[in-house]
Amino acid sequence: MKLFNLILVVSMITVSNHLFSQESSQIKAHDIIEKAIQATGGKKLLNSIKTLYSKSETVMDGRNVNWITKEMAPNKGSFEIEYQGRIVYKSWFDGKTGYELVNGERKLADQAEFKDKVNRKYIINELAYIDPALYTIELVETNTEKAYYKIKATYVAGKVTYLYYDLKTYLLNKEETVENSNKSAFSTILMSDYKKFGDLLYATKSTFVSEDGDQIATLVDLYYNKEIKDKDFK
Template structure:
């Protein structure tokens, strides 16, 4: 019996040391993400958001345009560009295949652009970051001067998103997305938040680019209403 007890104790020590060494950074990252979830409405609210509609305004090629996005759990989504009340471009994913409409013509789009859609399970990204089947997260550092906590989230396809959360409010302030497979990199800043119902959501984004920054201001946001599966059919 003593030998069995000793063996079990030894195994528990090894297991505890392994868990600690493997998940210290992950645990801290998830704590920060959970605090961000609480700051934006709570885990119950974010987990129960099954559809999301947003309409934003921006300037493209000197013209005032609107961006319209629609999402439905687990992985349906569409993006539209509206100019003078008319949809001039649309791309969408029906859960299996990605499509686009250009100059009024519907066609199957480049499926590489929709590769990450197949693994989606949630509307709200922060909830997805906590799912170890979808993302591996780790705490990187705290920038005391900028007052930001940096968390790295690596998706199943190898793409990496660096998330920068305010150390006081825990609201997301910046995203840096890298996809080694596509040699792509993008930076998005969030400069303002507003409350829509019970949900606190980023209402002003700045998309950084070598060709000039693009400011996108949120006009309208709705969740769990006015979106149907038929919105994503070809």
């Protein structure tokens, strides 16, 4: 009987320590992302962003093209490929359904590619990460040699992403998606060269890592809370 009681006590202590450690890592992760929010403009600014436009230059199949993204809170978004001033491809989500435009024809898209957008509530991802209704986050590593915090972010739709924040600046340097139902998503993205756009600090260089070779997109224009309308997602 004494042995049973001892085993029971040890088991309870082990479970208690595990829960405490897990809760502690969640609190630390939340604190790091709060500091990342502060570093990029502050919670008040980020919450005020209801639309966001970005235009990046990249190379696809040997051709210089532009990637154009438009977003509207809570969950509308579009992606366009522009070549020589003409939109050659577009996909968009109107808040409920995803579509794509190919050769000038509007088609219903593969809805699995838009699964992550259904529950989206914010334009800026860091606001979503600290919303417990959307994400569970935990600090899994502090690497002083390479100067990063590694946070595991698990989305309600099932996506699991590792976020790497700089140890000093708290800016996001890398996203590594390890589980994702969105089959078109890149698995690893490196972010660098942060610059100010108004009061918002944003990465201007994104490197999309893949087995076929890295693709670099350079941000050339970004603005928020102007010009984007509902009709952009019709």
